Amino acid sequence: MDEPRLKLAIQKSGRLTDPSLDLLTRCGLKISRGKDQLMAYGENMPLDVLFVRDDDIPDLVQEDVCDLGLVGLNVLEEKRLELAARGHPARFEQVRKLEFGRCRLSLAVPQGASFEGSSSLRGKRIATTYPFLLERYLRERDLHAEIVTLSGAVEIAPRLGRADLICDLVSTGSTLQANHLREVETVLESHAVLIRTPLALPPLKDEWVERLLMRIDGVQQVRESKYIMLHAPRAALAQIRKLLPGSETPTIIPLEGFPDKVAIHAVCRETVFWETLESLKKAGASAVLVLPVEKMLV
Numbered sequence: 001m002d003e004p005r006l007k008l009a010i011q012k013s014g015r016l017t018d019p020s021l022d023l024l025t026r027c028g029l030k031i032s033r034g035k036d037q038l039m040a041y042g043e044n045m046p047l048d049v050l051f052v053r054d055d056d057i058p059d060l061v062q063e064d065v066c067d068l069g070l071v072g073l074n075v076l077e078e079k080r081l082e083l084a085a086r087g088h089p090a091r092f093e094q095v096r097k098l099e100f101g102r103c104r105l106s107l108a109v110p111q112g113a114s115f116e117g118s119s120s121l122r123g124k125r126i127a128t129t130y131p132f133l134l135e136r137y138l139r140e141r142d143l144h145a146e147i148v149t150l151s152g153a154v155e156i157a158p159r160l161g162r163a164d165l166i167c168d169l170v171s172t173g174s175t176l177q178a179n180h181l182r183e184v185e186t187v188l189e190s191h192a193v194l195i196r197t198p199l200a201l202p203p204l205k206d207e208w209v210e211r212l213l214m215r216i217d218g219v220q221q222v223r224e225s226k227y228i229m230l231h232a233p234r235a236a237l238a239q240i241r242k243l244l245p246g247s248e249t250p251t252i253i254p255l256e257g258f259p260d261k262v263a264i265h266a267v268c269r270e271t272v273f274w275e276t277l278e279s280l281k282k283a284g285a286s287a288v289l290v291l292p293v294e295k296m297l298v
């Protein structure tokens, strides 16, 4: 019998596509994908990738067409609230928070318009493509406002007279600025997430989900990590250990012929800045080497 294959949905073409493919490649997946193909076959794992619109990803897991999906938290939470409003429980679970696709769903008012906290929203018309997230935000604050649901181009709604303010995704803020809008409140902090079906999977599929999760953890851990090697006077050991960013248990090695000195090897899980190296040197460190970490399994 053929080995059962996992199906993972990712965005076909958009902001999440490249970082999603990059994550999968770093996890060791090799896929063959023809141009415009909707599905790619995993050559070295029993995992196939489906390329779809991001809005369809939660539905594909919900309907058990896919076992896994990579999608923005904004899309996921909007879908969860929409399902709840229709009396359906969500059939997807968030299993990992990912380090890409960062943005925020924010309220923004026309520059020059006054805004004194969320009570200023009372009775206003707010344009958005996220009506359920906005409705929850207003309900939690006991505010009544009119939600104008649009399918796109939200940022021009105030200028067209369709709304008083907007609720839209922001990353750098340049789109708001170009449209003379001012960000005033955050409704949701978002990032990409990995979701899976809550249904039990056959053992072989389950095993591959676990392996994929472990690899994703490894990939995310090494991103900032560096391997640092240096020589230090024994007397400065305590001080130098304190200077190593995000390192728990460095390896201390005696140096042949130098009883007063040791070599220190450590994995630093935070960025190692030039300032850190300068402080290490001041504390007596020499022969400092900082190396990238390619893979990590803890």
Ligand code: PRT
Pocket: 011, 012, 013, 014, 015, 016, 052, 053, 054, 055, 071, 072, 073, 074, 075, 101, 102, 103, 168, 169, 170, 171, 172, 173, 174, 175, 176, 190, 191, 192
């Ligand atoms: O075709 P499909 O439906 O798949 O794509 P899409 O057009 O719906 O999505 P896409 O590719 O624009 O975004 C996919 C996901 O990326 C979103 O659901 C978010 O989770 C995440 N993301 C991260 C963003 C942004 N940053 C972002 N800046 N999604 C959209 N934007 C838009 C925003 O709507 C606004 O128009 O970019 C503009 C603002 O950007 P700044 O940098 O000017 O603030």
Ligand code: ZN
Pocket: 053, 054, 055
């Ligand atoms: Zn979309």
